[in-house]
Amino acid sequence: xxxxxxQSIQLSRPFAHRLLGLASLQAHTVLGPVRMQxxxxxxxxxxxxxxxxxxxxxxxxxxxxSNRVTREKxx
Numbered sequence: 694x695x696x697x698x699x700q701s702i703q704l705s706r707p708f709a710h711r712l713l714g715l716a717s718l719q720a721h722t723v724l725g726p727v728r729m730q731x732x733x734x735x736x737x738x739x740x741x742x743x744x745x746x747x748x749x750x751x752x753x754x755x756x757x758x759s760n761r762v763t764r765e766k767x768x
């Protein structure tokens with residue numbers, strides 16, 4: 694999944710996952726119904742992965758937006 698195209702990231706805990714201390718992660722892209730999903734992850738690992746992925750998405754998209762503005766100014 695291209696990080697620069699990520700639209701949202703979701704950490705969820707369906708009932709069965711709650712009972713087992715697990716979670717699921719999903720990432721959706723702006724390109725359409727494309728999504729990445731991981732299920733049955735240890736809750737703490739899922740939280741760490743969510744935080745890292747969210748931080749990466751914000752950083753990469755911010756860098757991409759900055760580069761786009763620079764290219765437009767130089768065009």
